[in-house]
Amino acid sequence: MxxxxxxxxxxxxxxxxxxxxxxxxxxxxxxxxxxxxxxxxxxxxxxxxxxxxxxxxxxxxxxxxxxxxxxxxxxxxxxxxxxxxxxxxxxxxxxxxxxxxxxxxxxxxxxxxxxxxxxxxxxxxxxxxxxxxxxxxxxxxxxxxxxxxxxxxxxxxxxxxxxxxxxxxxxxxxxxxxxxxxxxxxxxxxxxxxxxxxxxLNREDPNDVILKSSVASTVQRILKGLGFYNGDVHGNWDEATEEAFKAWAGLENFENKIRNDDKIWGSVYRYLINEARRRGLLIND
Known part of the structure; x- marks a missing residue:
């Protein structure tokens, strides 16, 4: 102790x-x-x-x-x-x-x-x-x-x-x-x-972040495959993409890790990528 x-x-x-x-x-x-x-x-x-x-x-x-x-x-x-x-x-x-x-x-x-x-x-x-x-x-x-x-x-x-x-x-x-x-x-x-x-736990390396704009297409493609996103894969992180991402994060118990800015925690993004691979979704990451 x-x-x-x-x-x-x-x-x-x-x-x-x-x-x-x-x-x-x-x-x-x-x-x-x-x-x-x-x-x-x-x-x-x-x-x-x-x-x-x-x-x-x-x-x-x-x-x-x-x-x-x-x-x-x-x-x-x-x-x-x-x-x-x-x-x-x-x-x-x-x-x-x-x-x-x-x-x-x-x-x-x-x-x-x-x-x-x-x-x-x-x-x-x-x-x-x-x-x-x-x-x-x-x-x-x-x-x-x-x-x-x-x-x-x-x-x-x-x-x-x-x-x-x-x-x-x-x-x-x-x-x-x-x-x-x-x-x-x-x-x-x-x-x-x-x-x-x-x-x-919120103790990520503050430098371990990814710009949403840089991965928008990948996230849209994955969330579409997982059934969270219904829009086009256009590569812009818009409101529909944000809502889909938050819905996925909440279902995966990551509500503690949602950021209200233009970035995603690297740990959460890597989890999303691994989940897509586990589900057999074809992505280019």
Missing amino acids: ATDGIDVGIAVASKFIAVGAIVPQAQAKVGAVASQCYANPRLGSLILKLLESGLNTNDALSKALNEDSDKEERQVGVVSIRGDATAYTGSKCSEYAGHIVGSGYAVQGNILTGPGVLERMARAFETKRGELVDKLLDALSAGDAAGGDKRGRQSAAILVLRPSGGYLGLTDTYVDLRVDDHPDPVAELRRLFSIWELTL
Whole structure:
């Protein structure tokens, strides 16, 4: 779990069904909590309330654990939006169990193949450039490559919150993906994220744009073949072409990527081209 001062998030993998339903809890502008080993999700709710009241992560975790009679069986990590982090590994957690706390993050695990899992995760998180979601995914992949859960693989999840960073700016859910049962859950989680990113995240390279006027004929031909455009293929991006393009984009769940100017995102245009090829439409692109 980690924060960059804007986003808060958690990435997790385990030999456990639907680990994303149990371990991660977070609140935008407040922090994130991961409760595992013999997880107690109630700790997450309590700790988040304590963080919101102004306590730091150490005090919030200590206060919550004092109310848990089985705390020696727990493993809990906490990070606040302010960047402070802490973690706790109970004495009865199954070996190998441990944690690493760094600036703005905490890495923890139990029933691991060894301490190298945590060390690789921490190193990956610290060295990866990009947004918090990229750092969390790299850390999770590094831990998986280092051996991860010594019982094997089953599920993985990632949750990242950003104020108004979700769908159309109407939620705080920037990324929320789960792989509940899969032979290679971390790889599958990354595959799902690539779809989520393409469809929902507005973080394209600002230079990766294409002038509508330069591809009007191609887009008209494709949209005509797909049944969205009924006009002539004349090469002018007119109102009918714009409406047809928006209708296609909405059906493909790209409403988050529609631009109200003279350009198309390169990622969306490439998707349209690939969709035309997949459908067997003859185009000159």
